[in-house]
Amino acid sequence: MLSVIFGKKSDHPLADVKSAQEVLDHLPKNDAYKSLLELTEWIESVAELTDLKLDQRFAVLRLLDEAAQPYARKLAREYFTPFEINKFQENRLWLALSNFSRHTALAYYVIFHRYCDSDKGSNALKAQLPLLTTRTVHTLMWQLKYICARYGQVDNTIWANLIRVYRHAEQHQYLNTPVTLYPGMTISTSVNCEIGHLLLWYDIGLNSLNPLQMHLTERLIAQHSSTINIHPEISEQSRLYFDLNRPAEPARINLGITVHPAMRFIGTPTMQARLEELMRVLNKNNVPDYLALGGNYDAEVVRKATQHLLNYLISPPTRRKARRETTVSLNILNGFDKLFAHSNPSIEPAKDEPIRWITEDISMSGFSSILPKGNDNIGISTLLGVQPEGAQHWGVAVVRRLLTVDDHQLRAGVEILANRVAGVLVSLVGGKRDVSFPALWLYPQHDETHPSQQLLLMQADRFMPTQSLKTEINGKNYLLIPIGLQGQGIDYDLAKFKLIEQDVEEDK
Numbered sequence: 439m440l441s442v443i444f445g446k447k448s449d450h451p452l453a454d455v456k457s458a459q460e461v462l463d464h465l466p467k468n469d470a471y472k473s474l475l476e477l478t479e480w481i482e483s484v485a486e487l488t489d490l491k492l493d494q495r496f497a498v499l500r501l502l503d504e505a506a507q508p509y510a511r512k513l514a515r516e517y518f519t520p521f522e523i524n525k526f527q528e529n530r531l532w533l534a535l536s537n538f539s540r541h542t543a544l545a546y547y548v549i550f551h552r553y554c555d556s557d558k559g560s561n562a563l564k565a566q567l568p569l570l571t572t573r574t575v576h577t578l579m580w581q582l583k584y585i586c587a588r589y590g591q592v593d594n595t596i597w598a599n600l601i602r603v604y605r606h607a608e609q610h611q612y613l614n615t616p617v618t619l620y621p622g623m624t625i626s627t628s629v630n631c632e633i634g635h636l637l638l639w640y641d642i643g644l645n646s647l648n649p650l651q652m653h654l655t656e657r658l659i660a661q662h663s664s665t666i667n668i669h670p671e672i673s674e675q676s677r678l679y680f681d682l683n684r685p686a687e688p689a690r691i692n693l694g695i696t697v698h699p700a701m702r703f704i705g706t707p708t709m710q711a712r713l714e715e716l717m718r719v720l721n722k723n724n725v726p727d728y729l730a731l732g733g734n735y736d737a738e739v740v741r742k743a744t745q746h747l748l749n750y751l752i753s754p755p756t757r758r759k760a761r762r763e764t765t766v767s768l769n770i771l772n773g774f775d776k777l778f779a780h781s782n783p784s785i786e787p788a789k790d791e792p793i794r795w796i797t798e799d800i801s802m803s804g805f806s807s808i809l810p811k812g813n814d815n816i817g818i819s820t821l822l823g824v825q826p827e828g829a830q831h832w833g834v835a836v837v838r839r840l841l842t843v844d845d846h847q848l849r850a851g852v853e854i855l856a857n858r859v860a861g862v863l864v865s866l867v868g869g870k871r872d873v874s875f876p877a878l879w880l881y882p883q884h885d886e887t888h889p890s891q892q893l894l895l896m897q898a899d900r901f902m903p904t905q906s907l908k909t910e911i912n913g914k915n916y917l918l919i920p921i922g923l924q925g926q927g928i929d930y931d932l933a934k935f936k937l938i939e940q941d942v943e944e945d946k
Contacts, residue, residue, distance in 0.1 A: 470509040491559025518653035536584040543577035568615040575632035598685035634666030654743035675705035771823030782861025856880035901931040
């Protein structure tokens, strides 16, 4: 069979049946990293291989891609892990997976491009065109995924290639032709499903997610991609569109949109209902067996990703307050412990100095800033202490968005939680009087009188929904009755409490 596919005339090492099989037989099968690197090199060579017919090149690429899938899946599980991995291992995995996805996407697209130009072997490839184009879109999806995992800027070539594939599939009427993407998969897909999957996922606000949440939302959308519709007519259910004449990322539909024949509209008429049903299962601490997430994940982690998708479907995020371009010098502290030490007068702060950031724009609710070099440990949901130059008090903020800009620097979009915080010690009601733990008391944004509800930042996993707390601040005692968790990060819980002022005698 392989000799029929490859033939005998090419000098390429994979064009001879014996040497091709030897390449695969001699892969270091117990080392996924090395095997993927080696297969990536062979896939890269396929994109430049011109002495084989197109159907033969596609057969070579399929062979290599399918051989690489188990290794790529294994490394992806290690990269998109709920556990912290060291920076060296993270970079190593990202480079291997990013290079593999990029070269594989290019190799498939080159064959598609040559098919459109009627290269030799095009007729023999025609029957496999739905599989070729579906895999082209699928590999573009993974290329995009690893760009986004580093908050990188997306080359417009991806959108141009995607639109060309869509236009060809639409013109030749195979958009919805079902294919089995890889051997062993039980669910079929299509060019239409894969394009809808990619475009919807890219629009959900990826720069506000960490890499694990990006991965899980992508897998969840893939699971429900059959609910995504792409139509030439706009309807009440349409939420996104793309233009066949203008390659660009998908855009959200607004009231002033001018519709023309080259526009295609994306809708999700039944996805919300399916995700709501999934949430009911996840809320029972169960992850359904049918979910193909590329790894084993706790129900709570999957629930957060599902909730993000539901929030997007119900009400796509918009900026609450307009920002104005201005430069403000800020002192920045990274993490709960440093901020607590600087905001509690009874504690001597550590010797490490705050980092200086300069804002690009700012509003009442947040700011953006190009991060100075040496801030590699800044990520989505990182807790920051913020002190404008000349101010006496520290405020607190959370990193919500990241984007890589020129010179590989990161731009952070930051939400301000409070302009003033105070480090306090809290203890459990009914617990030992001499046992307490640190917390950050968030003053209201515009009024420093104590409201009936209070936000408190605590160390990670300290919040207990059934446990009341007590504390003292500004000479007054308070009872804090838990309402609910408002947010979490690696080193903190953000929780809301009902606030009751107590007399000194009442607290005894």
